[in-house]
Amino acid sequence: MNLKAKILLLAILPLLTAAGILSYLGLTHARNLADQVLQVYEYNLVESKKQALKEQVDLAQSAINGIIRDPDLTEAQAQQAVKILLSNLTFGEDGYFFAYSQDGINLVHPTIPEFVGQDLYEFQDRSGNQLIQHLLAAANQGGGYHRYIWERPPLMQQEDKLGYAALIEPWQWMFGTGLYLDTIYSEVDKVKTSFDTNIRNSFIAVMTVLLVTVVLIIMLGLAINLHEHRLADSRLQELVQKFMRLQVNERRRFSRELHDGINQQLVSLKFRIELAVKKLEIDSQQHPALNDLNIASKVLNQTMQEVRQISHNLRPVLLDDLGLKSALNGLLDQFSERTSIKVNLSFALDGLEVPDDIETTIYRLTQECLTNIEKHADANRVYIQLSSTGDQIHFQVMDNGKGFNTRGTRHQGIGLVNMKERVEVIGGTFSLHSEEGHGSQISATLPYKR
Numbered sequence: 001m002n003l004k005a006k007i008l009l010l011a012i013l014p015l016l017t018a019a020g021i022l023s024y025l026g027l028t029h030a031r032n033l034a035d036q037v038l039q040v041y042e043y044n045l046v047e048s049k050k051q052a053l054k055e056q057v058d059l060a061q062s063a064i065n066g067i068i069r070d071p072d073l074t075e076a077q078a079q080q081a082v083k084i085l086l087s088n089l090t091f092g093e094d095g096y097f098f099a100y101s102q103d104g105i106n107l108v109h110p111t112i113p114e115f116v117g118q119d120l121y122e123f124q125d126r127s128g129n130q131l132i133q134h135l136l137a138a139a140n141q142g143g144g145y146h147r148y149i150w151e152r153p154p155l156m157q158q159e160d161k162l163g164y165a166a167l168i169e170p171w172q173w174m175f176g177t178g179l180y181l182d183t184i185y186s187e188v189d190k191v192k193t194s195f196d197t198n199i200r201n202s203f204i205a206v207m208t209v210l211l212v213t214v215v216l217i218i219m220l221g222l223a224i225n226l227h228e229h230r231l232a233d234s235r236l237q238e239l240v241q242k243f244m245r246l247q248v249n250e251r252r253r254f255s256r257e258l259h260d261g262i263n264q265q266l267v268s269l270k271f272r273i274e275l276a277v278k279k280l281e282i283d284s285q286q287h288p289a290l291n292d293l294n295i296a297s298k299v300l301n302q303t304m305q306e307v308r309q310i311s312h313n314l315r316p317v318l319l320d321d322l323g324l325k326s327a328l329n330g331l332l333d334q335f336s337e338r339t340s341i342k343v344n345l346s347f348a349l350d351g352l353e354v355p356d357d358i359e360t361t362i363y364r365l366t367q368e369c370l371t372n373i374e375k376h377a378d379a380n381r382v383y384i385q386l387s388s389t390g391d392q393i394h395f396q397v398m399d400n401g402k403g404f405n406t407r408g409t410r411h412q413g414i415g416l417v418n419m420k421e422r423v424e425v426i427g428g429t430f431s432l433h434s435e436e437g438h439g440s441q442i443s444a445t446l447p448y449k450r
Contacts (some may be wrong), residue, residue, distance in 0.1 A: 012214055019210045027203055028369040034195040040192055045184045046162070050145055056091055056177055061166060063089075068170055078424070079171065083108050086175060094153055099168075101173040104132050109175060111153045125149040126158060139174040154182050160185075264273050266304045272298050297421040324349070324359045328366060332384070335370045341380055345369075347389040358446050361422055362386065362395055369397040370441055377401030377440065388448060395444040405433045419444075 004323050067081045081172040086097040099108035104112030104121025131148035141168040152159045166175035172351065212430050266403040273293055280287045319327045332343045355363075366384065373379055379401030387394045416432065419442070427447045434440035 002190075009116075012217055015217070016214065017209070019206075023203065023206050023210075026206070027199065030199045030202070036189060038192055038195070042184065042188050042220060042227065045187060046181075049103050049162060049181075049184065050164070053145070053162065054181060055176060056095065056142070057164050057175075058173070060086065060089055060097060061168075064168055064175075068168075077162045082168065082173075084236055091177075092179070095179060096178060097175060097177045099173050100132060100136065102136065102172050102209070102309070107409065108175070112151070131163075135163060135165040135172050135176060139167045139176065145169075147181075150178070152182075159322050191335060262307055265302060266307065269303070270297060270300050306409070319356075319359055319363060324354060325335070327363060328384075329367060331363070331370070335374070339374050341373070343380060343382045343384065346383070346385040346387075348385075348391065350386060352393075352448070353449070354393070357426055358448065361426060361428075361446065362393075363397060364422060365419055365444060366397070368419050372415055373399050373401065376404075379439065391448055393446045395446065395447045396441065398439060398441045403436050403438050403440050405436055406432055 043204060063085055064082050067078050067085065070078065073081060083099065086099050087110050089097050090110075096110045097108065098106070098110075099105055100120070104119050104123075106115045106118050107122050109115040123132050124130050125148050127137070129147055130146050131146065131150075132144045138146050140195065143164065145162060145164050147160065147162050149158050150159065150161045152161075160181040161178045162181055163176055163178035167173065168175055235295075273296055277293050277297070280293070281288050310425040322330075328345060328347070332345060336343055367409050369384075370382070373382055377399050381396045381400050383396075385394070385396040385398075420430040423444045423446065430440065431443045431444045432440070
């Protein structure tokens, strides 16, 4: 892992850690707060239901008191009227009234008529709760509440129920009513579901924001990294181009020194040797130094040819003396004379001041292309085009040879690699297109600042 990746990781990890801790604390706090709110909500619901139960019992008590105070009714008639009244009183969907004597004898029970007259003092619900005794105790204390389990009509399923009981004082009857708590549980569950949904949505929103933030940080880091890479590449390319220009200038100077300095001295030395040979031949045709001087002359000729070749390889003298177009024409004329391959040159750079490094690159590309065509193409015609558009110079070489499969690695010779690297090092682009039986085409685009 490189240094930039480590820095990026160090920037993201604390953010993820802090966001994770804050998210956990926020989630925990939200759940605790939701539980507290639910408890308060459930308590308020129960209290409101209790108040409603008490109000229903109070209303029934008022009606009962009216019957008890009726002077036209005997006690037995009043008791029977109260039983009928309690049997017919209902509220809500399943609200009804019941009545018991102090010894647990059921007097009124609209939903289970068979209970009437039975002794239910020891009756227990499924949890073992002696509910009749508790309701009697609550009524004897002036009225009170009690929770128990009871069958709910019409399916008679056992449900949690909250009852309120009071006394009919003249007869010491306990009467009351109740409501089933499943409605409260249902309301609480709805609120709890709503809270859970909100908490989950909030958590998802926080995670989404965190993810987007991390992605933005990564993208920003990559963008900065890419920008720095491009800037570094640009600076490196400028440095390479500057170095190439210096190299071209140095090669030009060295080539000129070889051509105009050492080579001229060698020519002068050759003339001296030839003059010495002529003088010796006048004095004697069999002078022993003649053979050595002739050998020295031949070696000197070879040395001069090598110096010229070195000078040409360093920097073609024609580029400096005659310019790019003339240098290319000379190169192409020599190629055509040597190989009998016809070459057409389209030169559309007249009037442009082409930099030295671009000139050298074009010349070397042409040399390498002609060498490859001569060795491998089996062509009889070559087309070379040089043109410019905007801030680019376009170089193209085409032949009508046999072509080759560019996907084969055996055709990626050192010459093609050198051409590609030579173009790219000055900021240009290089491409090769060839098909078997359809010739080859090499294209290069070189940057040019007017």
